[in-house]
Amino acid sequence: MSGGRPQPDPGTYDDLDLLDPRLHADYDLTAYWRHLRAHDPVRRHAGFWSVTRHADVLAAVRDTETFTSLKGNMLRTLLRGHDPGAGRMIVVTDGPRHAVLRRLLTPGFGPRTLGPITRSIEAATRDLLGGLVRRGGGDFVEEVAAQVPLRAICELLGVPERDRQRVLELTGRAMLGESGTGTPGAEARIAQSEILLYYTRLAAERRDAPGDDVISLLVSADLTEEEVLLNCYNLIIGGDETARLALAGGVLALAEHDKEWARLRADPELVEPAAEEILRWTTPAAHVGRTAVRDTELGGRAIAAGDVVALWTVSANRDEAVFDDPDTFDIGRKPNRHLTFGHGPHFCLGAQLARAELRALLSELRATVSSIEVTGPVTWLPSNFIRGVASLPVALT
Numbered sequence: 001m002s003g004g005r006p007q008p009d010p011g012t013y014d015d016l017d018l019l020d021p022r023l024h025a026d027y028d029l030t031a032y033w034r035h036l037r038a039h040d041p042v043r044r045h046a047g048f049w050s051v052t053r054h055a056d057v058l059a060a061v062r063d064t065e066t067f068t069s070l071k072g073n074m075l076r077t078l079l080r081g082h083d084p085g086a087g088r089m090i091v092v093t094d095g096p097r098h099a100v101l102r103r104l105l106t107p108g109f110g111p112r113t114l115g116p117i118t119r120s121i122e123a124a125t126r127d128l129l130g131g132l133v134r135r136g137g138g139d140f141v142e143e144v145a146a147q148v149p150l151r152a153i154c155e156l157l158g159v160p161e162r163d164r165q166r167v168l169e170l171t172g173r174a175m176l177g178e179s180g181t182g183t184p185g186a187e188a189r190i191a192q193s194e195i196l197l198y199y200t201r202l203a204a205e206r207r208d209a210p211g212d213d214v215i216s217l218l219v220s221a222d223l224t225e226e227e228v229l230l231n232c233y234n235l236i237i238g239g240d241e242t243a244r245l246a247l248a249g250g251v252l253a254l255a256e257h258d259k260e261w262a263r264l265r266a267d268p269e270l271v272e273p274a275a276e277e278i279l280r281w282t283t284p285a286a287h288v289g290r291t292a293v294r295d296t297e298l299g300g301r302a303i304a305a306g307d308v309v310a311l312w313t314v315s316a317n318r319d320e321a322v323f324d325d326p327d328t329f330d331i332g333r334k335p336n337r338h339l340t341f342g343h344g345p346h347f348c349l350g351a352q353l354a355r356a357e358l359r360a361l362l363s364e365l366r367a368t369v370s371s372i373e374v375t376g377p378v379t380w381l382p383s384n385f386i387r388g389v390a391s392l393p394v395a396l397t
Contacts, residue, residue, distance in 0.1 A: 004378060007031045018045060018310070019075060021382035024286065030327060033315035042299035047079050048308040049301070054319035054339065056299040057311040060290060062344040064094045067290035067309060069346065074385045078289045078308045089230040091238065091346065098345060101231070104221050108156065108214035109349050117155045118356045124151050125360040129396075133368055137375060137395035141248045145392075148357055149243035153236055156353070158213025159202070170195050171236055192233075199232045200225070235350070242284045242340070243354040245381075245388030247361055249282030250275075252392055253329050254365070255372040260331045265366055274331035275358035280338035281329055283314040286387040288342065313339050314387060371397040 005028040008016060013032060017023060036043055036052040043050045051057055060067045069092050072083035086092045090101040107113070128144045150171055154164045173191035203219050210216040214235065218228045254261040264270050288311045292303045303309065317338045318326040341348035348354075365372075376393035 005380070010035070018050065019079075019384055021384055024384050024387065025380040025382040029314075030318065033312065033318060034320075037315060037319060042301040042303075044301075048075060048310050049298075049303060051298060051309060051311045052315035053299060054316040054322045054337075057288075057313060057316040057339060058343055060298060060309060060311050061288060061339070061342055061346060064098075064345050066293055066296050068094050068293050069290060070094055071291045072289055074289045075287065075308070075310055076385060078291060085230045085234070088224075088227045089234050090349075091234055094345070102345075102349070104217055105214065105231070105349055108217050109352065113156070113212065114352060114356065117152055117353070118360075120155055121148060121152050121357055122360045122364075124148050125357075125364050129361070129364050129368060132394075133396045137373075138393070140251050140392040140394050141244070141389060142391070144361075145244045145247040145251075146240075148247065148361070149240045149354075152243075152353060152357060153239040156213065156239070157199075157202075157215050157232065157235065158206070158211050163198070167195070167198065170198070171240065174237070195236070196229050196233065199229055203228050203232070238348075239350050239353065241386050242348070242350070243357045245284035245386060246278055246282045246340075246354065246358055248389045248392050249284070250278035250358060250361070251365075251372060251394065252374070252378065252389060253278060253281055255374050255394065257329045260329055261372065264331055264362065265370075268363075268366065270331050271359055271362045271366070273334060273336065274362055275355055276336045276338065277329065277331050277333045278358060279340040279354075280317045280323075280333070280336055282388060283317045283338075283340055284386055284388055285340070286314045286383075286385060287312045288346075313342075369396050371395075373397075 005026065008027050008029065010031070013035060016032065033052055036050065041051070041053040041056060043052070051060060070086050071081070072078040072086065073091050077083040083092045087097060090098065090105065093101060125144070125148055128147055132138055132140070132143050147168070150168045151164070154167055159167050170191045173187055174195055199215070203215055203225065206213070206216045206219045210220060215228070215232060218231055254264070264274055290309045290311060292305055292307045292309060294305045296303050298309070317340065320326055322337055323333070341351040373395045374393065375395045378392055379390045381388055381390045
């Protein structure tokens, strides 16, 4: 997924700063990741290790006793030394506490809950994409990709209809501070505070009158108010980012690959494998961070207890040892053992929700759109953690 970005000069590989958010926005690093997989798959940087092969990334995410998320799950917080949600928010817990939180939240993502939400996603996608088609085009990120996941999360959390527009606006502003680019700006911090205040009130309402939503599951358990809010916030941000970036990146990929777009239009059976290929191709979470609990070995390199490890999913999803012709966008790819949703104990709870959003988009594109044209510069998020387009101007016929 280049979006017209250049590759860095191989002569500069040793000098690339993977912590620099602009590097990931300004360059397509596909060739760099290929170089690391072949020549230095577990590479030492200043302050952390980079792990780039599929097998090594898979081994590390499976082994939560050796590689813990308790100190954080992204470089930004790991190199700072701690994560404020550690031990309380599901993505930064391990062991028995993680198992408790996962058992608590899993019913909220089951078929009984996701069935009605999936139908709502389909209706929202039809409405938003239809409006974009009638206008001839616009910014796909702002008008479709940013809207569908947030509406789904509002339903999942049981946000009343009267509050949803406000919550959508606040969450959009709060996202400015969650890109892994550094300290959020004043607008993002204010929005984050307002979201937490809103969910504090909503959690209080659910204690008095519980429903079938995820907040009701949280408040019914033996959790502190802070734990409830942290996990609500995690679900809001996490549930939005992967789907938003995959939806936008998928449309960009179809626009850049005419033959695959034609295949999809001709064959409805390709919707499901196309969704999986988009997840692999876009890889919205570029890395997953872990800390070594004890001295160990990974990919033939000695990792010391306390070392920070960046598991570059964006590289693992292009590993030649796992994927045939990995730098080709193939909507019929099978098998497709991508690690976009992680693996093992921390496999993404919202995976089926994100898949439903992608399938709804692809089905609606097939039904209503004949051509997709990128009409202006594509801008990319400056982030070493989340990966994707910030704006995507398109014309839809």
